[in-house]
Amino acid sequence: MATVIDGKAVANTIRSEIADEVRLLSQKYGKVPGLAVVIVGNRKDSQSYVGMKRKACAELGIKSFDIDLPEQASEAEVIKQVHELNANPDVHGILVQLPLPKHINEDKVLTEISLEKDVDGFHPLNIGKLAMKGRDPLFLPCTPKACIELLSRSGVSIKGKKAVVVGRSNIVGLPASLLLLKEDATVTIVHSHTSQPESIIREADIVIAAARQPMMIKGKLDQTWSCSHRCWHKCC
Amino acid sequence: MATVIDGKAVANTIRSEIADEVRLLSQKYGKVPGLAVVIVGNRKDSQSYVGMKRKACAELGIKSFDIDLPEQASEAEVIKQVHELNANPDVHGILVQLPLPKHINEDKVLTEISLEKDVDGFHPLNIGKLAMKGRDPLFLPCTPKACIELLSRSGVSIKGKKAVVVGRSNIVGLPASLLLLKEDATVTIVHSHTSQPESIIREADIVIAAARQPMMIKGKLDQTWSCSHRCWHKCC
Numbered sequence: 001m002a003t004v005i006d007g008k009a010v011a012n013t014i015r016s017e018i019a020d021e022v023r024l025l026s027q028k029y030g031k032v033p034g035l036a037v038v039i040v041g042n043r044k045d046s047q048s049y050v051g052m053k054r055k056a057c058a059e060l061g062i063k064s065f066d067i068d069l070p071e072q073a074s075e076a077e078v079i080k081q082v083h084e085l086n087a088n089p090d091v092h093g094i095l096v097q098l099p100l101p102k103h104i105n106e107d108k109v110l111t112e113i114s115l116e117k118d119v120d121g122f123h124p125l126n127i128g129k130l131a132m133k134g135r136d137p138l139f140l141p142c143t144p145k146a147c148i149e150l151l152s153r154s155g156v157s158i159k160g161k162k163a164v165v166v167g168r169s170n171i172v173g174l175p176a177s178l179l180l181l182k183e184d185a186t187v188t189i190v191h192s193h194t195s196q197p198e199s200i201i202r203e204a205d206i207v208i209a210a211a212r213q214p215m216m217i218k219g220k221l222d223q224t225w226s227c228s229h230r231c232w233h234k235c236c
Numbered sequence: 237m238a239t240v241i242d243g244k245a246v247a248n249t250i251r252s253e254i255a256d257e258v259r260l261l262s263q264k265y266g267k268v269p270g271l272a273v274v275i276v277g278n279r280k281d282s283q284s285y286v287g288m289k290r291k292a293c294a295e296l297g298i299k300s301f302d303i304d305l306p307e308q309a310s311e312a313e314v315i316k317q318v319h320e321l322n323a324n325p326d327v328h329g330i331l332v333q334l335p336l337p338k339h340i341n342e343d344k345v346l347t348e349i350s351l352e353k354d355v356d357g358f359h360p361l362n363i364g365k366l367a368m369k370g371r372d373p374l375f376l377p378c379t380p381k382a383c384i385e386l387l388s389r390s391g392v393s394i395k396g397k398k399a400v401v402v403g404r405s406n407i408v409g410l411p412a413s414l415l416l417l418k419e420d421a422t423v424t425i426v427h428s429h430t431s432q433p434e435s436i437i438r439e440a441d442i443v444i445a446a447a448r449q450p451m452m453i454k455g456k457l458d459q460t461w462s463c464s465h466r467c468w469h470k471c472c
Binding site for chain 2 (some may be wrong): 021107123124125127128129130132133134135159160168169170174178184185186187188189190191193194195197200210236
């Protein structure tokens, strides 16, 4: 029988835990976490993501720093903003919403974010530490972290399981694979050059589908259960 | 039919190519590459590896800088040597022979090597760039690079193949997996927590065995061919 993980319920639990932590920090130190979200241009999806992040900050007592730059902002201007946020002691995390307009080099901008404030965990040094045994990144990319969190809070153990990650983007697929490996899963990474991906996916205990195409992977309802956050788990 | 890759023959070809390059550099710029090899203590295997590296340098015209420290050398002394080599313009690459004695933190020492001289490619920033799409590390760890080189010089294409890496050490297994992924293989990483590794390995087109245990993986002679450098390839 398929069991659906209720992602929203898990999210609400986590948010209430965070609100408690923030309240404690505020009472004890008179300080709250500060999150800067930088958005360049008017992409509707990006606006909506950023809006949700800012709303969540407001609800949890996290101070939000809103940097909205116009579509024509130059790379130098974006980097200048990042440097100012790096230097601001009330800002503890910096998110630069991707994708940036085409005339801006994303890698260059992301590399400028202070390592201690790279809450997206996309800096190559963080990814390297995520990949390596015995090293720990300062921050984990949020979607892969959410997949693991959903599995763990649903009582699904990962150790020794066959996990298949579909997609290998720097943002989801790759860090999800590295995280599953750190959790001692046997990890296979499936991508656009994989022949017969279905046969590999059918063998998996855990599938994380991060191929940017919803419903690409379908399971029989009695074999698979899926969560709302791009993460499937086959009863094994 | 099994075909054995003659690793020594490939190595001799590569060495003669490098000797030509070094000669050209010397003629054109009056400079030769400089490689510093740092060894701490008297482990026989380490001494032998280091001896081979220094001999290879001498044969190819590469200037070798030999740093031999006693077993009791402190972490601070090793790091001081690394800093001196970082500052020496005639040294272009620094290898610190692992393992270091137990009282020395290897990660700490390796992180001190200037990124531009990290010819082992073990710095987390290099590993991060190796892992990420669209990024390239300055250097690749030598054993994984050798595996890929042996396959490529033997005319074995990697793109779209099922590759299984056995082991996930920072030195061989992990970077080998990341390198195969960059070459567009469908990569599975098998390790000590994998259940029924044989069944996964039997499905592979390419197996890189880096589990620190020779002869752990055996194939029927008519199904597999193996090279001398921990790298197996099944005719598919």
